[in-house]
Amino acid sequence: MALPMKNSSIQLPRVLLAITLGLIATVCTAIPAIERLATVYSFDDGSRVQVEVIARGLHVPWGMAFTPAGGIIVSERIGRLQLISANGSMRELDSLPQVYARDESGLMGIALHSLSRDQLFIYLCYSERKGIFGTENVLIKAMLGRFGLLDEQELLRWQGDRFHNGCQVAIGPDQLLYVTTGDATEGDNAQDLDSLLGKLLRLQLDGSIPTDNPFSGSPVYSFGHRNPQGLSWQDDQIFLVEHGPSGFDGPRGSDELNRIQAGGNYGWPEDYGRTNGSSNKPGDSITQQRQTPILLWDQSIAPAGLLVYRGDKLPRWRNQLFVAALAGESLVRVALDDRGDPVDQEVLFKGEFGRIRAVAEGPDGYLYFTTSNLDGRGTPRTRGDLLLRVVPAN
Numbered sequence: 001m002a003l004p005m006k007n008s009s010i011q012l013p014r015v016l017l018a019i020t021l022g023l024i025a026t027v028c029t030a031i032p033a034i035e036r037l038a039t040v041y042s043f044d045d046g047s048r049v050q051v052e053v054i055a056r057g058l059h060v061p062w063g064m065a066f067t068p069a070g071g072i073i074v075s076e077r078i079g080r081l082q083l084i085s086a087n088g089s090m091r092e093l094d095s096l097p098q099v100y101a102r103d104e105s106g107l108m109g110i111a112l113h114s115l116s117r118d119q120l121f122i123y124l125c126y127s128e129r130k131g132i133f134g135t136e137n138v139l140i141k142a143m144l145g146r147f148g149l150l151d152e153q154e155l156l157r158w159q160g161d162r163f164h165n166g167c168q169v170a171i172g173p174d175q176l177l178y179v180t181t182g183d184a185t186e187g188d189n190a191q192d193l194d195s196l197l198g199k200l201l202r203l204q205l206d207g208s209i210p211t212d213n214p215f216s217g218s219p220v221y222s223f224g225h226r227n228p229q230g231l232s233w234q235d236d237q238i239f240l241v242e243h244g245p246s247g248f249d250g251p252r253g254s255d256e257l258n259r260i261q262a263g264g265n266y267g268w269p270e271d272y273g274r275t276n277g278s279s280n281k282p283g284d285s286i287t288q289q290r291q292t293p294i295l296l297w298d299q300s301i302a303p304a305g306l307l308v309y310r311g312d313k314l315p316r317w318r319n320q321l322f323v324a325a326l327a328g329e330s331l332v333r334v335a336l337d338d339r340g341d342p343v344d345q346e347v348l349f350k351g352e353f354g355r356i357r358a359v360a361e362g363p364d365g366y367l368y369f370t371t372s373n374l375d376g377r378g379t380p381r382t383r384g385d386l387l388l389r390v391v392p393a394n
């Protein structure tokens with residue numbers, strides 16, 4: 001469905017623009033400064049950190065991306081994009097697609113790609129209503145204007161559901177676009193190479209299929225996933241976290257951290273938990289062989305976001321993995337060895353902020369995360385969810 005686009009940003013005379021910017025600056029001065037919370041956290045690795053509140057009053061902040069101008073765009077599952085400036089002021093962007101938010105569907109993954117400071121593209125993954133009860137997930141690309149989205153283009157569409165939508169979006173170090181899809185609560189989709197469900201997909205930035213994808217002419221990069229939502233890279237290694245069964249489709253637990261092989265079969269729904277990989281036989285092809293997770297959480301932590309931290313502000317955390325855990329109400333730090341294998345883990349901020357959904361590294365080198373206490377499974381603690389930043393302790 002084509003939506004009317006607000007293109008006032010390109011027609012506005014310079015004088016008006018200057019006035020608008022002036023007004024924004026005036027509004028910003030009234031915004032309370034970023035608040036540094038008093039608690040100093042000391043962790044097993046000797047790191048001492050504090051947490052700052054960058055923004056309050058968010059509603060299930062699902063993903064975040066950083067603009068070249070120093071802003072943060074946060075996607076809220078109910079269908080809003082908030083632009084948060086470096087000083088914590090917040091405004092909503094316009095001209096968004098019509099999002100269908102229900103249960104675990106809605107506006108989810110976000111990625112930004114800048115060709116220059118003035119030419120910024122936004123990628124979004126969200127749910128759209130199909131018929132009366134149905135859901136489809138859509139991947140779009142648009143220009144990001146001063147006030148909102150312009151020239152929206154649909155890149156891909158697939159069946160969605162109230163649950164298990166995946167919908168994480170990230171641009172890899174290879175400058176290709178990666179998108180996760182869930183099994184839409186029907187596990188067999190994940191083993192069907194003709195289905196886009198239960199997959200990690202890989203596309204060019206214009207939505208076309210890379211010629212070196214493992215299955216010719218297909219966006220599928222790996223398969224056999226249940227509901228993968230966290231994606232990050234260490235050099236050319238791709239790490240992915242996915243939610244294990246939740247009761248109706250298997251005993252609750254068995255959340256996975258996987259290292260992705262092109263064309264790899266991650267087992268769902270036939271293989272999961274401790275049986276993962278046990279059916280492998282010598283000589284199995286890459287699609288027959290079940291890839292085993294490099295880390296398994298028997299007790300569900302509900303891993304939603306994933307980050308390989310590469311920044312310089314928290315040096316002890318460099319090249320370690322951070323898993324945003326919803327049910328686990330924590331960030332889990334996973335130390336990796338030189339080969340990228342997990343050697344240790346520590347649960348950070350357990351219960352301090354409630355459910356944690358997104359984790360990212362800012363261009364300032366600090367670690368950012370969001371709470372998800374308004375998602376219907378948590379207990380709201382504040383008037384809204386929070387965007388938080390971890391900094392070294394004073």
Ligand SMILES: [Ca+2]
Nearest residue numbers: 266267268272
């Ligand atoms: Ca698996």
